[in-house]
Amino acid sequence: MKFNTLTWTLKGRILTLTLARPDFLNAFTVEMAHELIAAFNAASEDDEVRAIIVTGDGRAFCAGMDLRGDGNVFGLNEALEPTVADLTERLDEESILAGVRDLGGRVTLAIFNCKKPVIAAINGAAVGIGATMTLAADIRLASEHARIGFVFKRLGIVPEACSTWFLPRIVGMSTALEWTYSGEILKPEEAAAGGLVKGPYPADELMNEARALAAKIAAASPVATALTRQMMYRNSAAAHPIEAHRVDSLAMFYTSVGDGKEGVAAFLDKRDADFQGKPSKMPPFYPWWEEPDPVSGSSS
Numbered sequence: 001m002k003f004n005t006l007t008w009t010l011k012g013r014i015l016t017l018t019l020a021r022p023d024f025l026n027a028f029t030v031e032m033a034h035e036l037i038a039a040f041n042a043a044s045e046d047d048e049v050r051a052i053i054v055t056g057d058g059r060a061f062c063a064g065m066d067l068r069g070d071g072n073v074f075g076l077n078e079a080l081e082p083t084v085a086d087l088t089e090r091l092d093e094e095s096i097l098a099g100v101r102d103l104g105g106r107v108t109l110a111i112f113n114c115k116k117p118v119i120a121a122i123n124g125a126a127v128g129i130g131a132t133m134t135l136a137a138d139i140r141l142a143s144e145h146a147r148i149g150f151v152f153k154r155l156g157i158v159p160e161a162c163s164t165w166f167l168p169r170i171v172g173m174s175t176a177l178e179w180t181y182s183g184e185i186l187k188p189e190e191a192a193a194g195g196l197v198k199g200p201y202p203a204d205e206l207m208n209e210a211r212a213l214a215a216k217i218a219a220a221s222p223v224a225t226a227l228t229r230q231m232m233y234r235n236s237a238a239a240h241p242i243e244a245h246r247v248d249s250l251a252m253f254y255t256s257v258g259d260g261k262e263g264v265a266a267f268l269d270k271r272d273a274d275f276q277g278k279p280s281k282m283p284p285f286y287p288w289w290e291e292p293d294p295v296s297g298s299s300s
Contacts, residue, residue, distance in 0.1 A: 047278045136166060143188070
């Protein structure tokens with residue numbers, strides 16, 4: 001696929017999405033947001049893609065929002081006066097979608113809803129949205145040159161991109177608050193100590209580490225992997241383990257009569273499995289979180 005702000009490279013079932021504005025330290029723009037959303041949506045349905053790596057071109061991962069534009073640099077319509085009701089009842093109406101909704105959040109939701117595991121290979125500066133977009137990745141690897149900052153307080157704004165949902169789950173509430181209150185730039189050793197990233201890795205080894213990890217993921221059943229990804233995120237946020245049990249039961253049933261048969265046969269035959277399941281054709285209960293609530297009739 002062709003984009004202006006990123007590159008799409010598919011090799012050996014591993015898709016590498018590279019933020020490609022190196023002259024501007026891969027600063028985030030409205031165009032980049034829309035291209036990232038399109039790329040993750042496309043990758044989610046592409047059966048040739050088994051795992052995704054996101055990294056940056058040049059010496060930065062993403063240096064945050066490009067602040068050089070005219071008007072509202074975040075692409076928001078200042079003529080509106082949105083309410084909680086607007087973001088509840090009119091979430092996908094064009095005026096709210098284009099003029100109110102946080103673009104970073106729309107990107108991280110596209111990553112969150114993706115059927116493919118995502119690895120962020122943080123090769124340099126990852127600041128603001130450059131940091132928060134990585135939170136929706138399943139695994140974050142940091143090079144020795146990575147510098148990570150949740151610097152929103154410096155601009156008088158708040159953490160965005162659904163980061164107040166992701167960050168406390170990854171590093172704990174106290175650390176999440178400290179990092180966002182202080183706005184300090186974290187070295188990779190500090191980010192690793194807090195549980196945010198793995199590493200640091202030598203700069204010339206980062207992508208090799210990411211590809212090796214992605215290759216292990218790509219060898220598994222893509223349907224089971226897609227289910228595991230969504231089950232882990234959504235069930236861990238449920239109020240009671242019975243919610244996980246309901247989904248586990250359905251997922252076990254359908255995988256056991258699908259790729260599970262091949263997996264068992266391969267194990268007994270002491271050979272590599274040849275999984276045939278396709279994420280573009282998920283079991284009939286997927287996506288279970290969009291089924292109407294039996295009481296209210298609304299979707300979850």
